[in-house]
Amino acid sequence: MSAPSLARTSFVRNRPWLQKWLQPMAEWYKNAAGYRQLGLKADDLIPEENDVVQLALKRLPPKEAYDRVFRLRRAFQCSVSHQLLPKEEWTKPEEDDLYLTKIIDQVEAEMKERDDLEAMVIEKRKTNAASH
Amino acid sequence: MFSRSTSCRAAQRAIRQQAARPAQRRGLAAPASGSFQYQSGEAKGVKFACRDFAGPTTTLALVSKAGTRYQPLPGLTEGLQNYAFRNTERRSTLRIVREAELLGAELTSYHTRESLVLEAKFLRDDLPYFVELLGEVASSTKFEPHVYNEEVVPLIHFAHKHFLASPTDMAINSAHSLAFHRGLGNPTASASVTPYTKYLDPATIEYYSKIAYAKPNFAIVANGAQHEDLSSWVNQFFDNVPSTVEVQPGLAGTEQTKYYGGEERIAHASGNAFVIGFTGSSSFTGKFYKPEIAVLGSLLGGQSSIKWSDGFTLLSGAKASPGTYVKTTSAIYSDAGLLYTIIAGEATNVAKTAEASVGVIKKVAAGEITKEQFQKAKAAAKFKELEFGQNIKAGLELTGAGLVSGDKPYQIDEVAKAIDGVSEESVKAAAKTLLETKASVSAVGDLFVLPYAEELGLTV
Numbered sequence: 001m002s003a004p005s006l007a008r009t010s011f012v013r014n015r016p017w018l019q020k021w022l023q024p025m026a027e028w029y030k031n032a033a034g035y036r037q038l039g040l041k042a043d044d045l046i047p048e049e050n051d052v053v054q055l056a057l058k059r060l061p062p063k064e065a066y067d068r069v070f071r072l073r074r075a076f077q078c079s080v081s082h083q084l085l086p087k088e089e090w091t092k093p094e095e096d097d098l099y100l101t102k103i104i105d106q107v108e109a110e111m112k113e114r115d116d117l118e119a120m121v122i123e124k125r126k127t128n129a130a131s132h
Numbered sequence: 133m134f135s136r137s138t139s140c141r142a143a144q145r146a147i148r149q150q151a152a153r154p155a156q157r158r159g160l161a162a163p164a165s166g167s168f169q170y171q172s173g174e175a176k177g178v179k180f181a182c183r184d185f186a187g188p189t190t191t192l193a194l195v196s197k198a199g200t201r202y203q204p205l206p207g208l209t210e211g212l213q214n215y216a217f218r219n220t221e222r223r224s225t226l227r228i229v230r231e232a233e234l235l236g237a238e239l240t241s242y243h244t245r246e247s248l249v250l251e252a253k254f255l256r257d258d259l260p261y262f263v264e265l266l267g268e269v270a271s272s273t274k275f276e277p278h279v280y281n282e283e284v285v286p287l288i289h290f291a292h293k294h295f296l297a298s299p300t301d302m303a304i305n306s307a308h309s310l311a312f313h314r315g316l317g318n319p320t321a322s323a324s325v326t327p328y329t330k331y332l333d334p335a336t337i338e339y340y341s342k343i344a345y346a347k348p349n350f351a352i353v354a355n356g357a358q359h360e361d362l363s364s365w366v367n368q369f370f371d372n373v374p375s376t377v378e379v380q381p382g383l384a385g386t387e388q389t390k391y392y393g394g395e396e397r398i399a400h401a402s403g404n405a406f407v408i409g410f411t412g413s414s415s416f417t418g419k420f421y422k423p424e425i426a427v428l429g430s431l432l433g434g435q436s437s438i439k440w441s442d443g444f445t446l447l448s449g450a451k452a453s454p455g456t457y458v459k460t461t462s463a464i465y466s467d468a469g470l471l472y473t474i475i476a477g478e479a480t481n482v483a484k485t486a487e488a489s490v491g492v493i494k495k496v497a498a499g500e501i502t503k504e505q506f507q508k509a510k511a512a513a514k515f516k517e518l519e520f521g522q523n524i525k526a527g528l529e530l531t532g533a534g535l536v537s538g539d540k541p542y543q544i545d546e547v548a549k550a551i552d553g554v555s556e557e558s559v560k561a562a563a564k565t566l567l568e569t570k571a572s573v574s575a576v577g578d579l580f581v582l583p584y585a586e587e588l589g590l591t592v
Contacts, residue, residue: 059278
């Protein structure tokens with residue numbers, strides 16, 4: 001993944017007690033980070049200056065790509081004018097979905113598969129090896 | 133010790149025997165001349181045919197009744213063709229390609245007017261792997277939008293560009309659309325960008341795949357596989373394809389093809405092509421099979437089969453310059469056919485040759501051909517047919533199409549027999565009917581020079 005995240009590691013997810021303990025803290029942190037007040041989603045903050053995310057952005061459905069650009073421009077305007085959006089336009093927690101992460105995972109899986117195949121060591125099949 | 137003459141004779145005999153029986157071993161039950169014979173069968177509703185060449189390689193194909201003729205919307209066949217061997221539920225495109233490479237195999241997909249063919253060539257031992265792969269492609273390809281945008285559309289676009297740049301392709305497709313209008317007349321590549329910008333999207337292609345890969349609509353054909361093996365593997369790997377055609381969308385292209393004829397002229401800057409087409413013969417597996425059309429086609433000809441010579445054919449004698457390309461093809465489809473002559477080259481030469489070729493057909497109709505020429509044409513037609521049978525690619529497609537549409541494989545030996553039975557009179561009669569029916573004439577290139585059908589004395 002292009003941005004480090006504690007929640008995406010299985011370390012936390014595999015320990016229900018830990019997740020239960022960390023979840024409220026994570027919620028608090030997300031609100032405190034301030035991106036929701038600018039109308040952004042968490043996935044809008046992923047650094048996009050690399051091949052993986054560039055490819056993932058290309059694969060976004062047209063509507064989602066349009067919405068993303070809209071959110072970014074609105075946030076930029078807010079930032080320039082040192083203002084927050086009116087409260088009803090803040091991103092609600094249920095809207096804050098991982099629309100880009102899904103695609104990034106897919107792209108990364110593809111790249112990993114390619115690397116794995118490149119690194120493969122090939123052995124002759126037993127039947128063939130015997131006859132040649 | 134053998135005396136010298138005996139050993140020599142033995143060697144000669146060995147060579148002769150080898151020549152008579154090329155590298156094919158037949159089982160006792162098979163007829164002696166039956167090397168081209170396909171054995172057909174059915175496993176869980178999937179039709180298959182195979183012949184057992186004793187070579188070390190196998191060619192396996194899934195032939196689906198999903199060529200451009202049957203597409204309900206333009207471009208669907210091409211879309212489906214380019215989605216073949218892409219991401220499936222179980223494997224990614226890359227893995228399919230790499231695994232095939234490791235096994236030393238070749239994977240291709242192509243389409244003709246009537247069939248969509250997914251083909252794999254590989255070493256004989258790998259049969260189960262590739263039957264499974266074809267089953268997987270047919271049943272569980274993921275029609276993902278990003279694959280469509282990144283891989284499928286660019287390929288369709290290239291085919292479109294290629295089509296536009298080739299006057300001969302344009303002329304042949306134009307003649308087909310004149311002759312058959314919809315169905316068989318659909319162009320094999322997109323003639324404009326409209327089909328794939330307006331009608332095509334992954335969901336539509338997926339919908340079409342459910343029709344194309346439904347059990348009654350495709351057949352598995354193998355060259356170089358044993359009947360029992362193929363039967364058991366097909367039995368095992370085609371459980372997940374739809375067993376009936378789910379949707380009945382008026383079933384585009386399934387109605388009996390009708391011949392229309394007409395004339396079309398297309399301006400083109402990069403070459404000249406002229407096609408004169410007439411109603412022809414259906415495939416041997418179809419209902420309108422006329423062997424005399426094949427003989428007439430090879431009599432008109434235009435291409436030489438030997439080096440340093442124009443050949444015996446009437447058109448190669450009649451063409452205006454040695455650089456002019458002339459070829460007569462009897463295009464056979466399941467329920468109709470088109471006998472067409474294509475002329476390409478410099479505009480004035482094309483015009484002259486077109487005029488000469490109509491003259492030649494009139495001559496044949498009037499019976500002004502020698503017996504010798506007729507014999508040559510018959511022999512050439514028969515040879516072409518038999519060679520066609522040895523040409524694995526052609527055999528695969530025709531056999532698959534025959535199985536799907538008529539429940540019988542394309543048996544080359546019988547076709548050759550039919551050609552043997554053609555008489556001189558029937559060829560003359562065929563030529564006469566050609567001139568009486570409407571022609572399909574298409575001119576692509578320098579329209580100032582290329583003649584109208586009217587000027588050639590053809591009815592359109």
